[in-house]
Amino acid sequence: MTASRVLVLNSGSSSVKYQLLDMRDNSRLAAGLVERIGERTSRLKHTPLAAGGEAREWNGPIADHDAALKAVAEELAKDGLGLDSPELAAIGHRVVHGGQTFTRPTVIDDAVLAEIERLIPVAPLHNPANLTGIRTARALRPDLPQVAVFDTAFHTTMPESAARYAIDVETADAHRIRRYGFHGTSHAYVSRATAELLGKAPEEVNVIVLHLGNGASASAVRGGVCVDTSMGLTPLEGLVMGTRSGDTDPAVIFHLARVGNMSIDEIDTLLNKKSGLIGLCGDNDMREIRRRIDEGDARAELAFDIYIHRLKKYIGAYCAVLGRVDAVAFTAGVGENSAEVRAAAVAGLETLGLAVDDALNAVRGDEPRLISPPDARVAVAVVPTDEELEIATQTYALVERTN
Numbered sequence: 001m002t003a004s005r006v007l008v009l010n011s012g013s014s015s016v017k018y019q020l021l022d023m024r025d026n027s028r029l030a031a032g033l034v035e036r037i038g039e040r041t042s043r044l045k046h047t048p049l050a051a052g053g054e055a056r057e058w059n060g061p062i063a064d065h066d067a068a069l070k071a072v073a074e075e076l077a078k079d080g081l082g083l084d085s086p087e088l089a090a091i092g093h094r095v096v097h098g099g100q101t102f103t104r105p106t107v108i109d110d111a112v113l114a115e116i117e118r119l120i121p122v123a124p125l126h127n128p129a130n131l132t133g134i135r136t137a138r139a140l141r142p143d144l145p146q147v148a149v150f151d152t153a154f155h156t157t158m159p160e161s162a163a164r165y166a167i168d169v170e171t172a173d174a175h176r177i178r179r180y181g182f183h184g185t186s187h188a189y190v191s192r193a194t195a196e197l198l199g200k201a202p203e204e205v206n207v208i209v210l211h212l213g214n215g216a217s218a219s220a221v222r223g224g225v226c227v228d229t230s231m232g233l234t235p236l237e238g239l240v241m242g243t244r245s246g247d248t249d250p251a252v253i254f255h256l257a258r259v260g261n262m263s264i265d266e267i268d269t270l271l272n273k274k275s276g277l278i279g280l281c282g283d284n285d286m287r288e289i290r291r292r293i294d295e296g297d298a299r300a301e302l303a304f305d306i307y308i309h310r311l312k313k314y315i316g317a318y319c320a321v322l323g324r325v326d327a328v329a330f331t332a333g334v335g336e337n338s339a340e341v342r343a344a345a346v347a348g349l350e351t352l353g354l355a356v357d358d359a360l361n362a363v364r365g366d367e368p369r370l371i372s373p374p375d376a377r378v379a380v381a382v383v384p385t386d387e388e389l390e391i392a393t394q395t396y397a398l399v400e401r402t403n
């Protein structure tokens with residue numbers, strides 16, 4: 001029996017999301033989430049999909065990522081899917097920041113760990129959590145290959161004209177300041193799936209991918225290669241997000257420091273955690289915002305309008321960057337589920353060849369689908385993302401090749 005299972009770990013600052021997949025048929029054996037790590041009210045939710053079982057929930061304190069992973073391992077073991085299983089081929093880790101060093105999935109050794117650690121200054125919110133996840137997983141199964149799949153990797157093809165900020169070159173280089181981009185695993189997966197939906201090879205199509213989750217980013221993909229993306233040095237730049245401001249005048253920061261007497265850490269928290277939709281209207285969930293708009297709530301409506309205005313600007317910008325656009329693909333929680341966001345985002349863009357068909361846009365489903373009118377110049381599509389499957393696929397392919 002050859003080992004065919006991959007455990008995918010996505011360790012965030014206060015959460016761990018995981019999935020166990022069987023790569024013989026890409027089926028999901030188990031999935032779950034540990035939330036609010038480090039708080040008194042941590043929660044573990046585990047769904048044993050293979051067993052067709054009910055989700056199990058556990059509430060109580062989970063002190064750190066180490067304890068979280070051990071709790072996950074225990075849950076998996078209850079279904080006979082423990083980390084000690086000989087069928088486990090590898091563990092794949094989502095690593096948010098790979099800088100310019102990592103352009104592809106990489107088997108983790110001490111040198112790779114050291115490099116991910118060296119990148120902490122450009123990813124202070126994300127890389128430390130990713131590192132803890134890797135270290136704990138390695139301690140639990142030291143013999144097993146562990147693979148890092150980087151959010152930044154897909155964007156390393158961006159030309160210098162898109163990747164550089166117009167700031168003093170020596171200063172920028174000394175501090176590794178440039179636009180790295182994130183959600184690359186999703187942008188890569190969705191741009192490929194969009195080509196497939198059009199019945200074409202990735203090399204033949206130019207796609208604008210709109211990854212609209214709690215974090216949100218847009219990318220311009222020419223012939224399968226990323227040429228621009230909206231996130232930058234960190235995942236703060238670009239679109240309006242659930243809790244992040246996206247683009248602002250950088251002078252807002254000087255102003256808040258000098259006139260608002262806020263510390264750099266306070267401003268960091270403000271722009272990353274208390275801005276975006278939640279800062280504008282108190283809610284970051286698009287369902288709740290739509291519900292409030294339906295009740296005539298003006299603040300929710302303004303938040304929605306600001307979100308859409310920014311999104312439209314990026315669609316227009318990436319039409320200009322690409323020249324010829326074959327498809328615009330909506331993905332992630334908001335992109336896959338909100339027909340209102342999709343309709344509003346392309347409304348009035350007929351001169352760019354963009355439109356949605358209201359009936360097609362209203363259809364719900366898990367499969368990639370077209371929502372543009374049949375005669376449209378540019379295809380508009382809903383293409384569900386699957387970052388875990390993509391991480392598992394890349395992890396398994398690398399392990400197979402190295403064995």
Ligand SMILES: Nc1ncnc2c1ncn2[C@@H]1O[C@H](COP(=O)(O)OP(=O)(O)O)[C@@H](O)[C@H]1O
Nearest residue numbers: 212213214215284285286287332333334337338
């Ligand atoms: N039915 C829905 N209608 C509108 N928005 C939705 C719906 N379901 C989920 N969402 C949005 O998707 C977001 C989560 O997206 P997701 O891609 O899972 O985010 P992340 O991976 O960043 O946590 C929620 O905050 C919510 O705004």
Ligand SMILES: CC(=O)OP(=O)(O)O
Nearest residue numbers: 096182183214215235
């Ligand atoms: C990089 C990033 O923004 O990730 P997430 O959407 O998971 O917060």
Ligand SMILES: [Mg+2]
Nearest residue numbers: 213214215332
């Ligand atoms: Mg996501």
